[in-house]
Amino acid sequence: MSATPTRITPPQNPTAAGTETASxxxxxxxxxxxxxxxxxxxxxxxxxxxxxxxxxxxxxxxxxxxxxxxxxxxxxxxxxxxxxxxxxxxxxxxxxxxxxxxxxxxxxxxxxxxxxxxxxxxxxxxxxxxxxxxxxxxxxxxxxxxxxxxxxxxxxxxxxxxxxxxxxxxxxxxxxxxxxxxxxxxxxxxxxxxxxxxxxxxxxxxxxxEPALGGNGRAIGPRRVLSTGLGWQGVLYFGTQSSIAYIMFGWFAQMLRDQGLDAQSAGVMLAYLTALGIPMSLVMPTLIVRVRDQRPFVVLFVVAYLAGFIGLWVSPLAGTWVWTTLIGVGMGSFVLALTIFAVRTRTAEGTAAMSASSQSLGYLLGGAGPFLFGLLHELTGGWHAPLAMIIGIVVLNLFVGLLVGRPRYLEDVLAERDARV
Structure with a gap:
């Protein structure tokens, strides 16, 4: 097997992928x-x-x-x-x-x-x-x-x-x-x-x-990532989208059944919602990395979410397929959250550190979502209060998404902060 390094033509917008050289x-x-x-x-x-x-x-x-x-x-x-x-x-x-x-x-x-x-x-x-x-x-x-x-x-x-x-x-x-x-x-x-x-x-x-271990410079770990605003924005964006996803996976079918949909049809709706993740995963990453600013995608997913959840609030059974499709599009925010780790970092080490901090704390936030959603349903006996909660999470997702979606890199933020110290 040849040991000659592979030459890969840089993309037209190299800043979207960072400055790391090809493998x-x-x-x-x-x-x-x-x-x-x-x-x-x-x-x-x-x-x-x-x-x-x-x-x-x-x-x-x-x-x-x-x-x-x-x-x-x-x-x-x-x-x-x-x-x-x-x-x-x-x-x-x-x-x-x-x-x-x-x-x-x-x-x-x-x-x-x-x-x-x-x-x-x-x-x-x-x-x-x-x-x-x-x-x-x-x-x-x-x-x-x-x-x-x-x-x-x-x-x-x-x-x-x-x-x-x-x-x-x-x-x-x-x-x-x-x-x-x-x-x-x-x-x-x-x-x-x-x-x-x-x-x-x-x-x-x-x-x-496997390349040799080691490297120069100060290591980037989750603790350093969380010393920056960008790091916490990544945590909150990943956490809010995870919370919405876990709520949907855990409660969507039951919510539809309580509104009068039979168990089999509710199961089909949940399966359809889950399956929508496949086309979103196929299409979105390539589009996301082509631009330096990911905020338009944040807005797109939030608009889809809000339309779907408001539809469930107003007329859950009359337009179930439409609302499920819109929510499934909104859940493309999961793909954006994963892609953000690469487009907001310049090195593999930075990607790993941002991925670790965002996912570790983000999953904890996400795990609390279904519990609070179910608690609200139990306390109120209906679904409007839980839906109001999830709409609030979507609004928070929009706010932090507009921050983390701005074109900048973790390593640059850390370098600027270290220079001031």
Whole structure:
């Protein structure tokens, strides 16, 4: 394999992708990395969305209490928040490629082992192992895109966000049919370990091209990111969009059923809302990185959100397909939130640090959304107060989005601040 560095033609607007130079990997190795990124992304949500559809079977089969079930559904947010923040430090010590191999290994082994777990506590503990792999992968993949494809950030973000959306949809859609076909919920949730095994193979080959560890200058970690306004804007933007998404995934079908829609139709609406993430992931990243200023996209998503939620408030059943479509378009803000990590940083290290800080704290904020939404519904007995809350979150999302969408870079902000100290 040739060791000649690959020449990649810079984009017409190089400032949109930062100033980092192209990866020094050979062309064939870059193709391998691209495939490996797509396969890794396919795995990052399977540990989460494979359990929800068969949660009753899992809890009954293990004799799990209601408290245990509640903890199980909260684990993803906790793991993403706690372990995601450690990823930049682990990446500097182990190397980003090695770290992702360890993450995929943890995810794969966790999926297999928890499917065999005889006790509730062991199932929860092994779920933490699987989810830790997904948490690390969430943070490290945007940094790997920046590291190897600095002039193809839009294309490669499309690849990895689409893989993420497809993996999420597959696990959500096929777990119940697998459980019904085999009669075993353990098989239905454990089979996704095969995805992890397939994803590991190209990354083991990528390890042959792991660059030497080390570097000059002061390291960029989540703590330094959070010393800037840009860092906190990233946290709040990611947190508000996550909160809206978690509320929709958790409560949308029930809200429609309470308005008079039958259970099957409500399920179809939720599936449609989830599936809209795939075309948004295919289209949006390339458009987002073509411009220096992402604020028009922030406004687009907020307008779609507001139209959809106001429609649910006024006439939830008369225009359900329209409102669901508009909300699905608004949820393209998730793609923008992930792409922001690359377009607001100049280096892979900066991308990893901003990704870690935004996702770790952002997921904690997002996890509180469904709880507060449900609490308001219980206190008021209706859906107008919860919808008013979510509209308020959308307004906050607009405010912080207009700030984080401005054309500037994390490294420049840090350099200016350090110069003043």
């Amino acid at each position: 020094a990997l050979p062309r064939k190795a870059l193709l391998l990395v691209a495939v490996a990124i797509a396969l890794a992304a396919l795995n990052l949500r399977t540990a989460i969305t494979s359990v929800g559809p068969v949660l009753d079977e899992v809890t009954r089969g293990l004799g799990m209490s209601a408290v245990g079930a509640g903890l199980l559904t909260t684990l993803p947010v906790l793991c993403f928040a706690l372990l995601g923040g450690l990823t930049p430090t682990l990446s500097r010590r182990l190397g980003s490629h090695h770290l992702l191999v360890y993450a995929l290994t943890a995810l794969t082994l966790g999926l297999v082992a928890r499917a065999l777990a005889p006790e509730p506590w062991l199932f929860i503990a092994l779920s933490v192992v699987a989810l830790s792999g997904g948490a690390v992968g969430n943070v490290i993949l945007p940094a790997l895109v920046k590291q190897h494809f600095p002039h193809r950030v839009g294309l490669m973000t499309t690849v990895y966000t689409t893989g993420l959306a497809v993996g999420t949809a597959i696990a959500a859609a096929t777990t119940v049919p697998l459980e019904e076909a085999t009669g075993e919920w353990r098989v239905a949730i454990g089979v996704y370990a095969l995805f992890g095994l397939v994803a590991l193979l190209p990354w083991l080959l990528v390890l042959l091209h």
